[in-house]
Amino acid sequence: MKVGVLGAGQLGRMLALAGMPLGHTFSFYDTAESPCTQSLGPTTVGRFDDEKALAAFAATCDVVTYEFENVPCNAAHAINSKLPVYPPPRALEVSQDRVVEKEFLQSLDIPTPNFRAASSEAELLDAVSAVGTPCVVKTRRLGYDGKGQARVASPDDARRAWRELGGVPLIVEAFVPFTRELSVIGVRGQDGKTKTYPLSFNIHRAGILHRSEIPAPGITPELSREAHQIAAKVLNELQYVGVLAIELFEVGGKLLANEMAPRVHNSGHATIDGSVTSQFENHVRAITGMELGSVVSRCPAVMYNTIGTLPDLTRVETLQNAKIHLYGKEPRPGRKLGHITLVSPSPDDDKALESLIRGAA
Numbered sequence: 176m177k178v179g180v181l182g183a184g185q186l187g188r189m190l191a192l193a194g195m196p197l198g199h200t201f202s203f204y205d206t207a208e209s210p211c212t213q214s215l216g217p218t219t220v221g222r223f224d225d226e227k228a229l230a231a232f233a234a235t236c237d238v239v240t241y242e243f244e245n246v247p248c249n250a251a252h253a254i255n256s257k258l259p260v261y262p263p264p265r266a267l268e269v270s271q272d273r274v275v276e277k278e279f280l281q282s283l284d285i286p287t288p289n290f291r292a293a294s295s296e297a298e299l300l301d302a303v304s305a306v307g308t309p310c311v312v313k314t315r316r317l318g319y320d321g322k323g324q325a326r327v328a329s330p331d332d333a334r335r336a337w338r339e340l341g342g343v344p345l346i347v348e349a350f351v352p353f354t355r356e357l358s359v360i361g362v363r364g365q366d367g368k369t370k371t372y373p374l375s376f377n378i379h380r381a382g383i384l385h386r387s388e389i390p391a392p393g394i395t396p397e398l399s400r401e402a403h404q405i406a407a408k409v410l411n412e413l414q415y416v417g418v419l420a421i422e423l424f425e426v427g428g429k430l431l432a433n434e435m436a437p438r439v440h441n442s443g444h445a446t447i448d449g450s451v452t453s454q455f456e457n458h459v460r461a462i463t464g465m466e467l468g469s470v471v472s473r474c475p476a477v478m479y480n481t482i483g484t485l486p487d488l489t490r491v492e493t494l495q496n497a498k499i500h501l502y503g504k505e506p507r508p509g510r511k512l513g514h515i516t517l518v519s520p521s522p523d524d525d526k527a528l529e530s531l532i533r534g535a536a
């Protein structure tokens with residue numbers, strides 16, 4: 176099938192790399208040419224509010240998907256009136272606004288941190304006192320990788336956060352003293368079958384994912400079942416098709432849902448080398464109407480992001496179980512340039528890779 180991808184970043188690249196062996200072809204739509212996808216298919220350059228350009232792009236595709244969740248909903252709906260857009264545009268509506276998202280999760284009896292919405296400084300002060308301190312204040316829209324957030328412990332902090340976050344609508348969340356951060360990657364096919372990968376254990380640095388391990392160690396069968404049920408509820412409620420990620424906090428042996436991403440996710444990159452079917456292949460299988468592949472781990476896998484600068488790759492190459500994935504981007508501070516996955520990692524190799532990655536940062 177001819178798969179159109181809205182967005183031409185590294186996720187689009189890895190979707191194409193997974194989908195081409197299945198016989199599919201790929202094209203991309205983005206606001207600029209991208210080094211990530213240039214060798215994998217043509218890119219149409221246009222604005223996401225240019226309905227004519229989007230319609231012309233869609234006319235060349237059999238199915239359209241997206242690789243980032245801030246695709247304007249109108250754009251997704253406009254294309255969906257002509258051909259299938261997967262995941263369904265409603266998934267974008269739910270995940271683009273953190274308040275709508277948490278209300279949606281709670282409507283499915285999925286526990287989340289306690290929260291309040293605030294649209295003015297006065298409402299923010301009220302919300303902070305209702306939720307209690309410490310709390311985390313986030314912009315309702317367009318936050319990512321820890322951007323658009325502030326920790327608040329006092330009314331003065333709240334006033335400062337109101338100014339620094341730009342006076343936009345906010346969500347105030349109770350600070351969760353989590354044991355660790357996990358995520359569940361789920362996939363639903365066009366026939367309604369759902370599968371979830373073993374949980375990922377995620378470590379962030381400066382708000383950006385640093386390390387992700389699949390399967391997360393020490394997961395009880397109860398926790399694994401709980402995660403599967405959370406993902407299945409969301410996937411079924413949205414009549415979802417494709418891969419979805421839900422970020423979770425593990426606290427007191429239970430799971431709280433932090434946020435969801437209606438797309439393939441950074442915390443699932445280890446599935447490329449560690450799982451029978453990667454998250455990228457399963458997304459392509461789902462949106463093209465194929466059977467889903469097995470989500471079983473072939474071996475434990477640990478992924479490190481390379482951010483800003485690449486580590487010394489000649490030294491990484493000496494680690495026999497390291498798999499290097501570069502996205503073709505020029506180095507720039509804060510930019511995700513690639514990732515490296517260790518399969519069946521020994522503790523020594525894990526330490527060695529982490530120190531090479533940290534040395535480059």
Ligand code: AMP
Nearest residue numbers: 288311320321348349350351379433434
């Ligand atoms: P987010 O953009 O919501 O994924 O938040 C980025 C990171 O901030 C998360 O991965 C957590 O490490 C931290 N964080 C977000 N919300 C909370 C919260 N309510 N309590 C504690 N830490 C949080």
